[in-house]
Amino acid sequence: NYNLLANPYPSAINADKFLEDNTNIDGVVYIWKAQTPPAGSSGTFTQADFIAYTKMGTVYPGPNTIADATFNGKIASGQGFMVKALSNTAVNFTNCLRLTATTENNSFFRSTESTQVVPKFDRFKLTLTNSSTVYSQILIGYLPNCTNSYDRLYDADRNSSSTSQLFSLLNDGKKLSINARPTFSVSDAVPLGISKSD
Numbered sequence: 001n002y003n004l005l006a007n008p009y010p011s012a013i014n015a016d017k018f019l020e021d022n023t024n025i026d027g028v029v030y031i032w033k034a035q036t037p038p039a040g041s042s043g044t045f046t047q048a049d050f051i052a053y054t055k056m057g058t059v060y061p062g063p064n065t066i067a068d069a070t071f072n073g074k075i076a077s078g079q080g081f082m083v084k085a086l087s088n089t090a091v092n093f094t095n096c097l098r099l100t101a102t103t104e105n106n107s108f109f110r111s112t113e114s115t116q117v118v119p120k121f122d123r124f125k126l127t128l129t130n131s132s133t134v135y136s137q138i139l140i141g142y143l144p145n146c147t148n149s150y151d152r153l154y155d156a157d158r159n160s161s162s163t164s165q166l167f168s169l170l171n172d173g174k175k176l177s178i179n180a181r182p183t184f185s186v187s188d189a190v191p192l193g194i195s196k197s198d
Helices: 015-021
Strands: 002-006 029-032 050-054 057-059 080-084 122-129 135-142 164-169 175-181 192-196
Touching: 015 029, 050 175, 057 135, 057 175, 122 164, 135 164
Parallel strands: 135 175
Antiparallel strands: 002 080, 029 050, 029 080, 050 057, 122 135, 164 175, 164 192
C-alpha cells in the first residue's frame, strides 16, 4: 500500500536517512510533480507524474529541464511524498532527519530551481518519448553493494499509470523504474520492457 506523507519540520529533511531509519517502508520516495495538465473538464490527471528517488538516483516524469533535475534527496518543509508500506506500523520523523542549512530547504516541487545534481555512481538513464505527451524514464545504476535482485534503498518499482511506460525487469518479472545492479561489467545484460495502452 502507498501512503501520502509530508515533511512536518520547518527545515528540509534527508530522504536517505528517513528511508534508512524506517525499515517498515520500501526504500523509495515518490514526489508528485504535476508535469502534465489535467485532461478535459473533469480535471483528471491522465499520466503518473511522480519523481522516483532512491539512494541510486532519481527518475523524472517529464523532460529534464534544470528546474526538474534538482531533486537530490532533500525534502523541503511541507513537501508531500508517497512511500510504500511493507508492514502495518508507524513511520517515524525525528530531529536527526533535519538539515540545518537554509539553502537545503528550497527544493519544493512546483517551484523553479537552478541547481544541478552531481552524479554519484555509474549510472545510465533511458527515456521513452515522442513529440507530444509520451515520456517515461528509467535509471540503471551500478554499485558494489547492490545485487541483481530487489535492493531496498536502491531499486524502485515502476509506480506509474502512464499510457506509455519503459521499465527494466528483474528475474521474477518485477518492473522497475530504478534498477540498482552490482559493479559494472561490459557483459551485463539488462532486460527491458515497454507497455503502450493506447
